[in-house]
Amino acid sequence: MKPIRGVIPAIPTIFKDNMEIDFDGIENCIEFAIKLGAGAIAPMLLGGEFYKLTFNEKIEIINNVSKFRKRIKIFAGVSEPATFAAKKLAEKAMDSGVSGIILMPPYYYPYGKLENSIIAKHFIDISNSIDIPVIIQDFGYRSNMPLKLLKTIAANNIAGIKTEGKGSARRIHLLHDHFPDISILGGYLGFDIVNELNNGSDGSITGLAFLDILSGIYEKYRSMDKTYIDDFSKIQELLGFEAENLKFFVQIEKKILYRRKIIKYTNVRSPEPEMPGPIDSKLNMILNKLWI
Numbered sequence: 548m549k550p551i552r553g554v555i556p557a558i559p560t561i562f563k564d565n566m567e568i569d570f571d572g573i574e575n576c577i578e579f580a581i582k583l584g585a586g587a588i589a590p591m592l593l594g595g596e597f598y599k600l601t602f603n604e605k606i607e608i609i610n611n612v613s614k615f616r617k618r619i620k621i622f623a624g625v626s627e628p629a630t631f632a633a634k635k636l637a638e639k640a641m642d643s644g645v646s647g648i649i650l651m652p653p654y655y656y657p658y659g660k661l662e663n664s665i666i667a668k669h670f671i672d673i674s675n676s677i678d679i680p681v682i683i684q685d686f687g688y689r690s691n692m693p694l695k696l697l698k699t700i701a702a703n704n705i706a707g708i709k710t711e712g713k714g715s716a717r718r719i720h721l722l723h724d725h726f727p728d729i730s731i732l733g734g735y736l737g738f739d740i741v742n743e744l745n746n747g748s749d750g751s752i753t754g755l756a757f758l759d760i761l762s763g764i765y766e767k768y769r770s771m772d773k774t775y776i777d778d779f780s781k782i783q784e785l786l787g788f789e790a791e792n793l794k795f796f797v798q799i800e801k802k803i804l805y806r807r808k809i810i811k812y813t814n815v816r817s818p819e820p821e822m823p824g825p826i827d828s829k830l831n832m833i834l835n836k837l838w839i
Contacts, residue, residue: 550680551647551707551730553586554737554762555622556755557594559800560608562814568604570611572810576755577612579809581619583759584766588612589649589752591624594797598654599816602632606639613643620646622682628655630669634676647680647706649752652692663696670700680706682732691718694725701726709734709752716742723747736796737761738786741779744768754789754796756803757782785833795822799830806834 558580561572573590580588590612591597591605600608609623623640625648627633637648650673652666674681683700685691685708692700697708707730710718715733722731723746730750733743737753740761753761760782767775789796799822801813 551587551622551682551732551749553750554740554758554765555587555589555732555750555752556580556585556758557592557752558588558590558612558755559797559804559810560591560595560597560600561801561810561812562816563812564814566814566816568607569810569812570607572812573608573611575809576804577615577619579804580755580758581615584762585619585758586750586762586765587620587622587646588615589622589624591626592649592752594754594800595624596797596816597624597626602636605636609636609640609643609645613645616644616646622647622649622680624649624651625673626651626654626684628653630672633669634673637673637677641677641679645679647682648677649682649684649709650674651684651686663693663699666692667696667699670705671703674700674704678704680704682707682709682730685710685718685722686712694721697722698725701729705729707732707749711735715739716746719743719748720746736786736789738790740764741768741775754800755809756800756807757785781837785837788829788833792822792826794820795826798822802827802830803834 558576561569563569623645625633625636625640640648653669681704708722709732711734715735716739719731731748733748733751740751760778764775764778789799797815804810805813
């Protein structure tokens with residue numbers, strides 16, 4: 548059996564009005580995920596604004612979320628632009644007792660595109676420094692990573708591949724054929740979860756705000772209960788709205804969680820574009836239709 552399955556929500560990092568981390572808010576999000584039957588949780592991904600956190604804050608979050616390790620699987624994001632820093636974070640995550648880590652390619656290099664051999668070494672050095680499963684994010688320099696590069700990386704302690712962006716269903720079909728023993732996960736907010744499942748995905752890393760519906764879709768699909776189609780239609784407009792306004796998706800997720808009374812704060816750290824009034828108004832209109 549493949550090691551990783553189900554709907555895995557990215558846990559947002561909640562910030563108080565003074566922009567310090569609200570650890571109670573993060574814990575509320577985790578409790579919400581556990582209650583709704585998440586396959587695992589994933590703190591410190593893009594939806595967790597990991598790129599706006601100090602290294603010490605990331606350590607604090609790992610220590611905080613690891614308290615839940617006996618109740619739910621935890622795959623901690625440890626992405627850093629420097630291999631050394633990512634290794635240190637991965638080792639800390641392993642020592643804390645989490646189930647595994649999630650790692651994206653080096654996301655900042657000021658002199659253009661890194662060679663594939665350097666990207667491969669980044670992944671391999673980190674995965675070989677720990678003995679817990681690694682999920683890699685299939686996202687390279689403005690595109691998915693080349694298949695040859697993925698095969699080089701996948702030979703080293705890789706348990707899952709999460710693919711990104713539009714066209715994820717086709718990509719999942721390809722990855723499923725080439726990596727039969729590795730969990731292939733979708734994403735893109737859950738926008739194309741049905742097509743991803745139809746193409747062989749083992750689950751999806753999504754937002755948290757509508758985990759109950761997305762998790763229900765996954766379970767019904769696996770049990771061949773066709774009512775998953777009706778469930779998906781309920782949130783298709785909202786997921787499409789998020790996908791169309793991707794640069795605001797963290798704000799959108801937090802606004803929904805606030806309306807669902809899961810969190811007390813919707814703050815995002817700078818730099819962050821302010822959501823325009825018309826987009827905010829349309830979000831509220833969609834949520835009102837959903838009775839939220």
